[in-house]
Each structure stands twice: as structure tokens, then as C-alpha cells.
Amino acid sequence: MTVHVSFSGDFKSLVTPEATAKITSIKQAMDARTSAGADFLGWKNWPSEMDASLVTRIQETAQAIQKQADVLVVIGIGGSYLGAKAVLEALHQPFLTNEGVEIIFAGHMVSGAYLKNLMTYLDSKEVAVNVISKSGKTTEPAIAFRFLQDYMETRYGAEAAERIYVTTDAEKGALLDVAKDKGYARFVVPDDIGGRYSVFTSVGLLPVAAAGYSIEQLLAGAKRAEQELGSVDAEKNSAIQYALIRDHLYHAGYPVEISAVFEERLKYVQEWWKQLFGESEGKEGKGIFPASVVYSTDLHSLGQYVQDGKRMLFETFLKVESVEDDITMQHAENDSDELNYLAGKTLHEVNDAVQQATAEAHLSGGVPLVTLSIPDFSEETLGYLLYFYMISCAYSAYLLEINPFDQPGVEEYKVNMFRLLNKPGY
Numbered sequence: 216m217t218v219h220v221s222f223s224g225d226f227k228s229l230v231t232p233e234a235t236a237k238i239t240s241i242k243q244a245m246d247a248r249t250s251a252g253a254d255f256l257g258w259k260n261w262p263s264e265m266d267a268s269l270v271t272r273i274q275e276t277a278q279a280i281q282k283q284a285d286v287l288v289v290i291g292i293g294g295s296y297l298g299a300k301a302v303l304e305a306l307h308q309p310f311l312t313n314e315g316v317e318i319i320f321a322g323h324m325v326s327g328a329y330l331k332n333l334m335t336y337l338d339s340k341e342v343a344v345n346v347i348s349k350s351g352k353t354t355e356p357a358i359a360f361r362f363l364q365d366y367m368e369t370r371y372g373a374e375a376a377e378r379i380y381v382t383t384d385a386e387k388g389a390l391l392d393v394a395k396d397k398g399y400a401r402f403v404v405p406d407d408i409g410g411r412y413s414v415f416t417s418v419g420l421l422p423v424a425a426a427g428y429s430i431e432q433l434l435a436g437a438k439r440a441e442q443e444l445g446s447v448d449a450e451k452n453s454a455i456q457y458a459l460i461r462d463h464l465y466h467a468g469y470p471v472e473i474s475a476v477f478e479e480r481l482k483y484v485q486e487w488w489k490q491l492f493g494e495s496e497g498k499e500g501k502g503i504f505p506a507s508v509v510y511s512t513d514l515h516s517l518g519q520y521v522q523d524g525k526r527m528l529f530e531t532f533l534k535v536e537s538v539e540d541d542i543t544m545q546h547a548e549n550d551s552d553e554l555n556y557l558a559g560k561t562l563h564e565v566n567d568a569v570q571q572a573t574a575e576a577h578l579s580g581g582v583p584l585v586t587l588s589i590p591d592f593s594e595e596t597l598g599y600l601l602y603f604y605m606i607s608c609a610y611s612a613y614l615l616e617i618n619p620f621d622q623p624g625v626e627e628y629k630v631n632m633f634r635l636l637n638k639p640g641y
């Protein structure tokens with residue numbers, strides 16, 4: 216298994232006959248499409264069932280984008296933004312340029328300064344736009360698209376239609392109508408796959424391919440995860456292990472999970488994970504609150520609370536076993552910084568010591584620890600990891616007797632916002 220799970224508690228004691236029976240009945244209900252929200256289980260077999268011709272079409276479109284543009288502006292929010300952002304940030308080696316186009320996200324928040332300055336930045340670049348919205352009516356990306364569509368039409372005239380790519384529902388939504396009307400190239404968000412489970416569809420794949428990364432490898436990792444994480448044997452299925460540990464800790468009085476990474480590149484995997492678990496589990500007054508920290512940075516900030524604050528937290532380290540690039544500490548003649556004791560060690564080794572020291576400290580402070588280890592930062596590993604999280608999230612929510620695939624709580628702010636902005640009908 217590409218994702219290895221370890222736990223500071225006694226994992227074996229969690230695999231009771233009752234737990235095994237629950238997991239088995241959840242799997243059976245998912246397979247039979249009778250579980251709550253089963254209409255949105257399309258992501259489950261997507262990696263193995265995805266049409267190869269769609270992968271080819273995405274790759275060809277990505278190549279066309281690379282020919283016509285320096286920058287692809289990807290407009291979207293939530294699941295129509297975070298999957299691609301997570302993959303791109305994790306794959307991108309700091310300060311190095313990748314082969315494909317630069318990807319800039321928009322529409323994930325409302326900021327006039329951001330959009331205004333973005334359009335100024337775009338003036339000196341060749342530009343393409345990929346607007347992504349499953350519903351085709353989410354306000355924040357719709358606002359951003361109104362500005363960027365106008366920008367593209369003013370700048371490129373009729374050619375704008377060849378530079379705008381729309382990813383939306385096959386049959387409904389305002390964005391679909393615009394795409395049809397203007398003749399934009401279209402990609403479909405499958406009906407049975409919700410936003411936060413859509414990273415392996417065109418939603419995530421087109422931006423990742425345009426940036427020059429291998430979507431074949433990403434999908435290969437997801438497909439292997441689909442196969443390896445399909446059994447109900449907790450000893451052999453790390454996704455079930457993670458779900459059982461989370462469920463145990465939640466019921467043992469730990470309602471907050473902090474994802475901790477020691478490589479900043481994983482920050483947006485955490486953001487994606489927060490949406491996945493937060494929107495899937497946080498309803499009916501239940502659910503673990505997903506939070507995140509980046510260490511060492513946050514050891515000098517939130518680390519104080521984790522060590523000594525209210526005891527309601529458990530931590531999940533996401534650990535990368537090997538890195539592509541590293542440097543070694545050298546011996547210095549005068550040792551004025553008193554670091555010669557580190558001579559000969561790579562920074563990955565030093566970072567390992569930071570991880571081990573943090574684990575020991577937080578454990579002794581009463582913070583249970585789960586560790587998810589992945590081997591590297593490759594596309595394949597990432598594909599595996601994201602699928603691991605999705606299947607584990609489904610099990611976690613079903614263990615809490617929650618429908619993992621709706622998000623009724625998100626509507627409340629939208630209704631208030633429409634009223635405050637005088638939208639007709641509100």
C-alpha cells in the first residue's frame with residue numbers, strides 16, 4: 216500500500232467483530248448503491264472505469280493551451296478549485312519552472328484588488344481561461360468569470376472563444392448556456408460526482424495536464440488505490456484503518472483533527488482534505504473538525520496550543536519518506552553558529568528529527584498521533600493518496616451515520632448574501 220498508517224494507540228483493539236461488521240455493511244451498501252447519498256458515488260470506480268478517450272481529449276486540449284497561452288486562469292471554488300490546486304502545489308518543486316503553462320486561480324474568493332491586478336499581470340502574457348463550476352451558478356466564480364470573459368473578449372475579440380474552456384454539468388446551469396451560446400470547448404462534471412470528489416475528472420485533470428504534469432500517472436495511482444483499498448480487511452486496507460482510528464478518537468473525546476505536514480508543498484493537500492472531510496462529515500451536530508498546520512512554521516506558533524492547550528485534539532502527520540532534492544550541512548571552520556554538530560546530515564534527516572521530536576512532545580502532552588506515510592511526491596503517489604482520502608472519508612462519514620455527499624449547511628450564507636445584495640427573489 217502506498218499510504219501506510221500508524222497509530223500511537225492500540226490499533227488491533229479497534230478491529231472488533233462489531234467494527235468489522237459495520238465496515239462490511241457500509242461497503243455492501245456502497246457497492247449496491249443503497250447507502251445514503253448513493254447517487255453521488257460515481258467517483259468510487261471512476262479511476263478504473265474512466266473513458267480513455269476522455270484522457271486523450273484532456274491531454275490534447277492541454278497541449279493546445281500550452282501552444283496558445285503562457286498562463287491558464289482557472290476559475291472555480293471549493294471542489295472546483297482545491298483538487299487541481301492541491302496536486303499542482305504538491306508536484307511543483309519550489310522555485311523551479313514546470314514544462315507547461317503557469318496556472319493562476321481566480322474566483323475562489325471575492326477581491327477586487329486580486330482580479331484587477333491579475334488582469335494587469337495578464338496584459339503581458341498570452342492567456343487562456345478554464346472556468347469550472349458543476350452547478351454553473353456559484354456566485355464567486357461567476358463574478359470572476361464575468362470580468363475575465365470581458366477581458367478576453369476585449370483583448371482577443373472572436374478568438375476569445377478559442378481560449379475559453381468550460382467545465383460544468385452536461386445538461387444544466389447558466390454556465391452551460393453561456394458555453395453553448397459562445398461555442399466554448401466544454402468538459403463535463405459527471406452528474407454522480409460531487410465537487411470535493413471530482414479531482415480525477417476533467418475538473419482536476421485539465422489544469423494539471425496544462426501545467427505539464429502526467430495525468431496518466433496520477434490516474435494510475437488512483438486506480439491502484441481503488442483496487443488495493445477495495446477490501447474490508449482492516450489489516451490490509453489503510454483507508455479503513457484511518458477511518459476506524461478517526462472514529463475511535465472522535466468517540467474518545469477528540470473532536471478536532473489537526474493534519475500536520477513537514478513540507479510546505481503539501482499545504483493545499485491539507486486544504487483539499489479540509490473541504491473533503493469538513494463538508495462530508497460536519498453535519499447534524501456531528502463530525503470531526505479538520506484543521507491543519509505546517510511544521511516547523513507552526514511549531515513556533517500553534518505548537519504551543521497543541522502541546523498545552525485544551526485537550527480535544529489529535530494529530531495526523533502526513534509524512535513523505537523521500538524527497539527529490541536535498542542539501543547536506545557542512546562543517547564550518549569557526550562554528551560561530553554552533554551548528555557543526557549537524558555536519559554531514561541532510562536537511563531531510565534534520566526534518567525527520569523535527570518530526571520525531573514533535574511526535575514525542577505532543578504525545579507526552581496528551582495528543583494522540585496518527586501517521587500517514589507516503590513514499591514521495593510523484594504523480595502516482597499523489598493520485599493514490601487523494602483516492603485513499605476519499606474512500607476513507609466515505610467510510611468515516613458512514614460510521615457516523617452521516618450522508619458524505621451533501622452539504623446543506625453551505626446554503627445558509629448564500630441566502631443571506633443574496634438578500635444583502637438584493638438578488639431578486641431574496
Ligand SMILES: O=P(O)(O)OC[C@H]1O[C@](O)(CO)[C@@H](O)[C@@H]1O
Binds near residue numbers: 347351622
Ligand atoms: O462547482 P460549483 O457548483 O461551483 O460548486 C463549488 C463548491 O461549492 C459547494 O457546492 C458549496 O457551496 C461545494 O460543495 C463545491 O465544491
